[in-house]
Amino acid sequence: xxxxxxxxxxxxxxxxxxxxxxxxxxxxxxxxxxxxxxxxxxxxxxxxxxxxxxxxxxxxxxxxxxxxxxxxxxxxxxxxxxxxxxxxxxxxxxxxxxxxxxxxxxxxxxxxxxxxxxxxxxxxxxxxxxxxxxxxxxxxxxxxxxxxxxxxxxxxxxxxxxxxxxxxxxxxxxxxxxxxxxxxxxx
Amino acid sequence: xxxxxxxxxxxxxxxxxxxxxxxxxxxxxxxxxxxxxxxxxxxxxxxxxxxxxxxxxxxxxxxxxxxxxxxxxxxxxxxxxxxxxxxxxxxxxxxxxxxxxxxxxxxxxxxxxxxxxxxxxxxxxxxxxxxxxxxxxxxxxxxxxxxxxxxxxxxxxxxxxxxxxxxxxxxxxxxxxxxxxxxxxxxxxxxxxxxxxxxxxxxxxxxxxxxxxxxxxxxxxxxxxxxxxxxxxxxxxxxxxxxxxxxxxxxxxxxxxxxxxxxx
Numbered sequence: 001x002x003x004x005x006x007x008x009x010x011x012x013x014x015x016x017x018x019x020x021x022x023x024x025x026x027x028x029x030x031x032x033x034x035x036x037x038x039x040x041x042x043x044x045x046x047x048x049x050x051x052x053x054x055x056x057x058x059x060x061x062x063x064x065x066x067x068x069x070x071x072x073x074x075x076x077x078x079x080x081x082x083x084x085x086x087x088x089x090x091x092x093x094x095x096x097x098x099x100x101x102x103x104x105x106x107x108x109x110x111x112x113x114x115x116x117x118x119x120x121x122x123x124x125x126x127x128x129x130x131x132x133x134x135x136x137x138x139x140x141x142x143x144x145x146x147x148x149x150x151x152x153x154x155x156x157x158x159x160x161x162x163x164x165x166x167x168x169x170x171x172x173x174x175x176x177x178x179x180x181x182x183x184x185x186x187x
Numbered sequence: 188x189x190x191x192x193x194x195x196x197x198x199x200x201x202x203x204x205x206x207x208x209x210x211x212x213x214x215x216x217x218x219x220x221x222x223x224x225x226x227x228x229x230x231x232x233x234x235x236x237x238x239x240x241x242x243x244x245x246x247x248x249x250x251x252x253x254x255x256x257x258x259x260x261x262x263x264x265x266x267x268x269x270x271x272x273x274x275x276x277x278x279x280x281x282x283x284x285x286x287x288x289x290x291x292x293x294x295x296x297x298x299x300x301x302x303x304x305x306x307x308x309x310x311x312x313x314x315x316x317x318x319x320x321x322x323x324x325x326x327x328x329x330x331x332x333x334x335x336x337x338x339x340x341x342x343x344x345x346x347x348x349x350x351x352x353x354x355x356x357x358x359x360x361x362x363x364x365x366x367x368x369x370x371x372x373x374x375x376x377x378x379x380x381x382x383x384x385x386x387x388x389x390x391x392x393x394x395x396x397x398x399x400x401x402x403x404x405x406x407x408x409x410x411x412x413x414x415x416x417x418x419x420x421x422x423x424x425x426x427x428x429x430x431x432x433x434x435x436x437x438x439x440x441x442x443x444x445x446x447x448x449x450x451x
Contacts, residue, residue, distance in 0.1 A: 026262070026263070026266070028259050028260070028263055031255075031259050032256070032259075035247075035252055035255055035256075036252075039247035039251065039252065040241075040244035040245060040246060040247045041237075041240040041241050041244040042247070043244070043245055043246075043247040043248070043251075044240055044243060044244045044245050045240065047245060053248070056248075057248040057250055057251050058251075060247060060248065060251040061250075061251040061254040061255050061258075064251070064255040064258075065255065065258055068255075068258070068259060068262070077219075078216060078219075079203065079229065079233060080230070080233045080234070080237065082233070082236075082237045082240070083203055083233045083236070083237070086236070086240070087204075087205040090204075090205060091205070150206050151204060151206060156208075157206075157208065175197075175201065175206065176196060176197025176198070176200070176201055177197060179197050179200035179201055179204065179206070180195075180197045180200060182200070183200050183232060183235070186235060186236070186239045
């Protein structure tokens with residue numbers, strides 16, 4: 001513990017495996033470190049999906065509590081810690097905007113109950129200039145719609161295929177091609 | 188499967204961003220174990236995504252931090268108090284068995300100590316016993332020999348013939364104990380000089396002017412005790428010569444050392 005305290009009280013950044021080991025031991029200082037180093041990036045991810053600052057703040061806190069609860073299930077071999085947390089943040093954000101309470105709060109703009117209205121929803125882009133959203137505008141509208149629906153609103157490929165009346169295979173192919181283009185833009 | 192095509196199909200981006208279906212995820216994770224290049228490509232995309240997210244990261248709100256810190260502090264307090272509760276209940280319930288456990292451990296240690304002591308003592312006693320046994324055997328054999336010699340010497344049927352040194356070896360002397368009834372012959376060496384290793388003494392019985400071999404011997408080798416020689420019913424005289432080791436021929440009378448006649 002002496003060694004760990006030393007690491008944490010200094011400004012050392014340390015290896016992901018080391019950090020994960022401490023997190024899985026429920027080390028408070030490791031979680032403090034995690035928050036101080038990753039909360040900004042995760043808040044960015046959340047803000048891409050939830051424009052409302054206050055709601056995004058609530059989700060961020062919820063995301064860190066989820067990370068604390070689920071840290072045992074993180075598997076280093078399946079991907080980086082940030083990727084794992086990014087997906088927790090994205091899922092929590094989508095759960096939030098899909099929740100009944102959220103939809104009731106948005107009196108003037110409810111989420112589409114009927115998948116046929118998806119297309120109208122898809123063009124709603126907020127002005128956040130971070131992450132994937134930053135370069136989303138550079139995509140063709142057709143591709144932008146698919147990314148918006150799948151990544152930012154969490155619709156499954158099946159739901160999108162049905163809603164937009166496009167074959168499932170085409171949805172999959174177009175989303176992948178859009179992702180590859182996004183990658184080339186952010187990389 | 189063409190792994191390069193797979194890598195550039197968009198599956199990596201789809202997987203990392205959480206857009207892949209359950210089947211696609213399972214396949215991807217399976218292939219990652221088979222193709223290291225797939226893991227390398229995945230990692231590269233993850234890093235670029237992470238880098239991009241950090242470069243554009245907004246400041247996170249302080250209220251979320253405060254909320255999270257309160258949460259982990261409460262959780263760690265809760266887990267600590269859980270441990271204390273468990274300790275109390277454990278010590279309360281099992282004070283009897285714990286006392287017994289301590290006693291049994293002490294008993295075990297004491298028993299172990301004694302067992303070790305006994306083991307060592309037994310080992311020492313066994314060694315001492317073995318030494319004594321060896322000494323006893325030696326003593327027994329010495330005693331038996333002495334008793335045998337005593338029996339021979341005190342046997343009234345046994346005639347003693349003193350062999351005296353001749354011109355070649357005036358200091359030499361030996362005695363023959365001869366039981367003319369049983370024909371047993373013993374030789375007691377009193378003084379015979381040591382010989383070179385290729386030579387041996389030989390005892391002869393002279394019968395009607397002819398030598399009879401009664402055996403080759405090395406007095407030093409036999410530790411100067413009474414030697415049992417070949418039997419002879421008759422002997423006009425006994426003589427000792429020096430012969431080549433293992434002599435099978437007749438006596439070398441030029442090397443006659445001692446000689447004596449039985450008093451008949």
